[in-house]
Amino acid sequence: MLGLELSFIWAGIIAFAVLVYVILDGFDLGVGLLFPLTKDEKERNVMMNSVAPIWDGNETWLVLGGGGLFAVFPLAYAVVMPALYMPIILMLLGLVFRGVAFEYRWRTKRWKGTWDIAFFGGSLLASLCQGIALGALVQGIEVENRAYSGGWWDWLTPFSLLTGLAVTVGYAMLGATWLNMKLEGRIQAHMRRLAWPFGMATVGFMAAVSLWTPFLDSVYFERWFVFPAMAFSFVVPVLVALCVLGLFRGLQQHRDVQPFLCALSLFVLGFIGIGISFYPYIVPHELKIVDAAAPDSSLWFTLVGTMVLIPMILTYTAYAYWVFRGKIDPEEGYH
């Protein structure tokens, strides 16, 4: 009984790590996605500097999500990674280009444009692949004998392409609202304007994905359209509507912080929606959380440290954000 609870606590922690990743790296990937929509190099400099001190910490949550899955749900890790082989590899390559661009573009004049493209392209590739991987996971993975048994292109479907676009557009919305909060002057007004179409597109994609998902699988359908589960699930779309309202009103009234927080909340709600569809599976309808869990000795050993360390990490991460709070000084940087 205790062991059963332990694996659910862990599912919660992993879900938390992935969610934190999505909302934190989401907005800095979004900054990369918006790179081509700028006027000049100065604007790109200041955009990049708005995330330069924190992007590395943001991306570490991805390593915790993957590493945590490996640690406490090794079977799920062993099944999901080969199933999502290509999107994962492409995402990693995208992150390589994007990550080095933070340093490289300051080190060269002639190649600066190349690294700008690498930053944008890497962000785009990583965002698309994350969305595609999510969609592929939602639509299901074939498992036989503790191993992936599907083909190499199973991840590529109309549904996964839709989720890929949804996540990418959503990240762009996060990036635009972040930059609206962090920047000043022309570029801020520009980003505020861009937040409108990306915000609307995100809402549209969320609706499309939400309407499609229940028809992928009868279990999903029951979660959303059969009483009594429906009563709880219904709260989610209501909150989504409130966030959408807050987002656009905030943009209209030229508020700095509110649109960003509402955009983040939209992602949190989308994530909760996926959680409602998944539970109690970790790989939908193949592996339950309990069955994929590592032995109790692994779960306990990791849990003890995690309970102490996650609050510490959140504390000093918050401190780092606090240090770099406020609007970006265009002259600042260490380059």
Add this chain to the structure above:
Amino acid sequence: MLDGYSAEILARVQFAFTISFHIIFPAFSIGLASFLAVLNARWLWTRDETFLILFNYWVKIFAIAFGMGVVSGIVMSYQFGTNWAVFSDKAGPVIGPLMAYEVLTAFFLEAGFLGIMLFGRERVGETLHMLATGMVAFGTLISATWILSVNSWMQTPAGFSMNELGQFIPEDWWQIVFNPSFPYRLTHMVLAAFLTTALVVGAVGALHLLRDRKDAPARRMFSMAMWMLVLVTPLQIAAGDFHGINTLEHQPAKVMAMEGHFDSHPDGAPLILFGLPNQAEKRVDYAVEIPKLSSLILKHDLNAPLAGLDTIPDEDEPPVAIVFFSFRVMVGLGLLMLGLGVWGLIARARGRLFDAPMLWRASMVMGPMGFVAVLAGWITTEVGRQPFTVYGLLRTSDSLSPVAAPAVAASLIAFIIVYFFVFGAGTYYILRLMNKPIKPVSDAPMTDEGPTRTAGTTPAAQVQEKHEDKGMT
């Protein structure tokens, strides 16, 4: 059948390629982070501006190397799942938690404080900036601790049981983390990182001394590097010796391959200096030997008997030639490092450390050799573990994902192209930074590469005012 075999080979090549690329950067950033912490601390302590100049010089190089380490490390963390899913399923319960702890205790610490270390001297003040620098350095060392615990456990597994599915079930975490080879391996690697950095710092110092022998920051870094070499190389050789003895106890086949001992020697084994191992014929061709020396080194006794690969089943033998040669490369470079350190010490004793162009040139030649030695060392230990992923218990051929060869081949090609392009560029930028004159802090001009930080020279009160003016506090 052939399909499965080629997928395995491709996955192994991919792992070897990506991890060889990756290890370069931690080997450098572990040592460099500690060097930066020392420079920062000595600047705060002595207020000697040379230290601040050096800090600002090396912190840019660190940022590039660290960035490359991060992105290549993220690739590693997912490769266990993509190419080695069966290994992940079976060994995950033991090594997964160790790697999760690496993320929780080290990666977040480094990433969280890196921004403050790079951008924050003006924002947080000298003391907190020092703390951030220290945390980054501490993080790199913690990271090394966990990952070497993982690697050591795969070499000398302990503290587990196996269930009916063939999974490793943790029984005693103390034994798992502090497995028999862990202390030796960790010491050996951390010292290697320090030496690698010392060689690079020494080479850069030497380059600038060759241009201007009065260059104060160049003198300081060259001197520090020479001290490091002469003090740490003997420790490293001792650590390597202990590690070798430990390996003989727990992974005898690896030592047999390192030494090229195909045959058992009942009364004292010779040390094969050079030769061409011939695994098919089970002999070393053209061997140059020193009688009894291998027994003396490994057992500290001239006549101690030493078993050879003839006591190991053929299918359990590691590839001898690779291990044999890479081991010799590592040891040879270690001896050259010792030689350079001693040369530096003699020059110093004669008061000619800053009047020694030959020594400087030698230092420049030795600059990249730490990386070569680290790679050779890892090749020795990793290829020497073959044909197992978990030594003696889980074969490499049984660890592979149910993966199609074309998928692995495609991703391997993609990695090779991207890595050479991306990390080639990074290496070029690092070399160019190293080639630039070392700028004094005070007259650092605004360049077209973005504003130059004038950290430390602005009185804190003014900085405070500046930020208040802009509504930043």
